[in-house]
Amino acid sequence: MTITYxxxxxxxxxxxxYVNIIPNYTCINNCVFCSRPRTKKDFHKPNIYETKAGTSLYLKKSPTLKEIITEINYNIDKNDKELAIIGLGEPLIHLPKVIQILKYVKKNYKIKTRIDTNGLVDCIYNNSAKKLKNARLDEIRISLNATNEKDYLKLCRPKYKDAWPKLLKFIKDCKNEEINTFVSFVVDYKNKKMKIDTSNKEDFVRFAKSLGIKKEKVILRKYLKPI
Ligand code: SF4
Structure with a gap:
């Protein structure tokens, strides 16, 4: 089982x-452009992320805190600059465990901490940004992907009804808590049938700015077809 990679x-x-704690590639979104394996029959097929990572990130269950800490201690290098809690799926579904990992890492190592997330954690927990700040999270990269609720629902197909307002509030909360906050958009994804076209990059930057995110903190990720 690959916990660090x-x-x-x-x-x-x-x-x-990188620290992987996500079992079964779980996410609370179902984005049209996502390359994670979504059904059991796809779990062991090649995908872009695992190919780049050079390992399978499949976990049957989320590892315990003890297992995670043992892996971190064994694999962390004195030259490491960053510890990033990212897997294939959504790490903040496991917010309480993430908080404990961050606290442990900050207490024991001089290293930057980062999380990449879909930003919907407040659909499950309360005051998540404050909790992350208190656990000394340094940087967060939040997948935004749309400039309005209608497009977001079409693109990301969230499991929770109030996903869009919770996402926007979480972005603002992270900023207000002074976590270094980035937002990301998948660009150049086109689907004629679904009337989706994510090529208007200027719109994405404009919208991010309206949320208080500076242009240099907007990440435009080019859509890559699944392999
Ligand atoms: S939020 Fe990320 S992991 Fe989840 S479905 Fe969308 S792209 Fe995939």
């Missing part, structure tokens, strides 16, 4: 230790 491509800095 590094990217095996030269494009990614090698001084980031």
């Amino acid at each position: 590094r990217f095996s491509t030269p494009i990614y800095p090698s001084n980031i230790l």
Whole structure:
């Protein structure tokens, strides 16, 4: 079971230790452009993320805190600059465990902490941004992907009805808590049948700015077809 990993491509800095805690590639969204395996029959087929990571991230169950800490202690390198809690799926479904990991890491290592998330954690828990700040999270990258609720529902197909307002509030909360906050959009995804076209990059940047996110903190991720 792979709990910690590094990217095996030269494009990614090698001084980031990634931590995977997500069982069964679980997410509370079902984005049209997502390349994670979504059904059991896809669990062991190749996908873009695991190919880049050079390992399978399939976990039958979320590892215990003890298992995670043991893996971190064993694999962290003195030259590591960052510990990033990211897997295939949504890590903040496990917010209480994430908080404990962050606290442990900050107490024991001088390292930046980061989480990549769909930003819907407040659909499950309360005051998540404050809890993350108190656990000393340094940076968060939140998938926003749309400039209005209608497009968001079409693109990301969230499981929770109030996903869009909760997402926007979470972005603002993270900023207000002074966590270094980035938002991301998948660009150049086109689906004629669903009338989806995510190529208007200027609109994305404008919308992010309206939420208080500076242009340099907007990540535009080019859509890559599944392999
Ligand atoms: S939020 Fe991320 S992991 Fe979840 S379905 Fe969307 S792209 Fe996939």
